Amino acid sequence: MATCPDPRYAGYRYPAEIIATAVWLYFRFPLRLRMVEELLAARGITMSYETVRQWARKFGAEIADQLRRRAPRRGDKWHLDEVVLIIGGRKHHLWRAVDQEGSVLDVLVQSRRDAKAAKRRLRKLLKKQGCAPRVLVSDKLNAYAAAKLTIMPGVEHRQHKGINNRAENSHQPTRRRERQMKRFKSPRQVQRFLSIHDPINTLFHLRRDSRPASEYRTARAQAFATWAEVVGVPLAAA
Incomplete structure (x- = not known):
């Protein structure tokens, strides 16, 4: 796993990919902090759920602000x-x-x-x-x-x-x-x-009704690409 030079993650024990993935898991899915800890542990990444909490608070607000600035014009x-x-x-x-x-x-x-x-x-x-x-x-x-x-x-x-x-x-x-x-x-x-x-x-709110699977996958790939640009790294592989 490559180490990201993004200064936001400087001084942290874990690579940026792991930090970004933990934040994504916590806010994207209805998971408790301990569940995120266990999902990462299953992939050989050992940390405390309190670490996940601190990452969520520190990086989550900044990520959300950047996503709002990048969001397309909303409906009328x-x-x-x-x-x-x-x-x-x-x-x-x-x-x-x-x-x-x-x-x-x-x-x-x-x-x-x-x-x-x-x-x-x-x-x-x-x-x-x-x-x-x-x-x-x-x-x-x-x-x-x-x-x-x-x-x-x-x-x-x-x-x-x-x-x-x-x-x-x-x-x-x-x-x-x-x-x-x-x-x-x-x-x-x-x-x-x-x-x-x-x-x-x-x-990641991608409606699947009335759209072909290929179009949905393209939209999903674009969402992941936007996420990677905002956090500075792609999601860590399982």
Whole structure:
């Protein structure tokens, strides 16, 4: 295995390929830290799960930021939805916005779901995307309608639970991670984790329905190539 000269990995005991692979495993799949430790141990790589945790925190945010900068322009139809998270015995709302292709636009953890909270969400989303959508899709929560009239009055707004499956489905990976992590410990932890998890998951979110296998494999190869460019090394071979 070649040693990468990338200065980001200077001074680390393990090669860059192993570090990048550990980060990819943790954020790409619903695995606990100890599971990643065991998968690497099966390949003769011995380390502590705490080492994986430190790598995930140090390198994950930087990787996610670079993936966001490299991401293509997102769609003009935004789907908004929120789910309830119980954190420390208190109810919080995880809000997520995705486009019509299922790519995550933004996530935000809030304790409220009123009009004031909805306005904050939309302002943050607009600032991040740089432009308003053509269509906004949400459930029938009145707070969305009130916020939309103030923040983006000219945008078409469709409120119907049955047409918002794209956003609802995007919560499923988060629910799986919540179960694996035995619930999230704090709103800050959720926000930090998902800000890394979602860009990585979006990169490898390759829909297989209605596309031939050869096209899917080409898209997958491109995703791996993008990953290698961002982290500076390809994934370590099994």
